[in-house]
Amino acid sequence: MNAILHAQQLTKHYPGSIALDNVDFTASAGQSIAIIGPSGSGKTTLLHCLAGILRPDAGAITLNTPSSPLRLDTLGDAALSRLRREEFGFVFQQGMLLPELTALENVALALMLNGTDRATSEARAAEWLAALGLAGMEQRRLGELSGGQVQRVAIARAQVTGARVVFADEPTGALDSATSKEVLDVLLHSVAANGRTLLVVTHDPNVAARCERVVELRDGRIVADSGTVPAPGPAAPAAQAVPNPPAAPSANFKGAFNV
């Protein structure tokens, strides 16, 4: 499998603690990877560094794009935020969606921020919501949806842009166990059907068990990895181009969820 995201010797300190201590990590394209470990072991810090949300103190992070490898740790703030919008999707427990917008507007906004016109953005957003079982709920605000439905909106928003890597932090953390299973099914199926890579931070053993690979952190270091991927070689030089990937859900995936 091809490496899509590669981190070398990542280190991140906070006053009084080392959140990441020389972490090497490579994700293969299309893999679903759970990041587990005790509270404070560095899971969220690793996810945020890989996603370009946090800057590591040291180390290299390379995203392999179809045009050229991109070194996240060398990009400026504007290039990094563009890369996050175009290449990455996020499913967090809270914070990525705007309560004052409807489900449709929340999903369409991700495309509009990338320059897609409103009509096209809303049409694609509607396709994604329907594919995730939310047809008929497009005009509801988040407060008019259940917790599981809100997470489906987040899953649609994370993927509508054609993001190649989806980052999830405790995506089912606030849900009961039956709803968690449903949301996890939707997340894993939609990501797999569209060939995306999924990195999910979780405390839930059921979530970890459903992922192809489990990486365990302790005290800022990887102490276990069920599927180490060979490193792709030295870190790539910095580059600027960010491609514009396709955006609609795959036909396969629509079929699987349009029931």
Ligand SMILES: Nc1ncnc2c1ncn2[C@@H]1O[C@H](COP(=O)(O)OP(=O)(O)OP(=O)(O)O)[C@@H](O)[C@H]1O
């Ligand atoms: N903004 C911050 N300021 C100071 N210390 C921080 C900050 N963020 C994280 N840390 C510290 O870094 C270490 C790793 O934190 P991180 O949130 O990555 O762990 P985690 O494994 O995700 O924890 P949890 O499972 O509780 O969410 C912890 O010791 C934490 O206290």
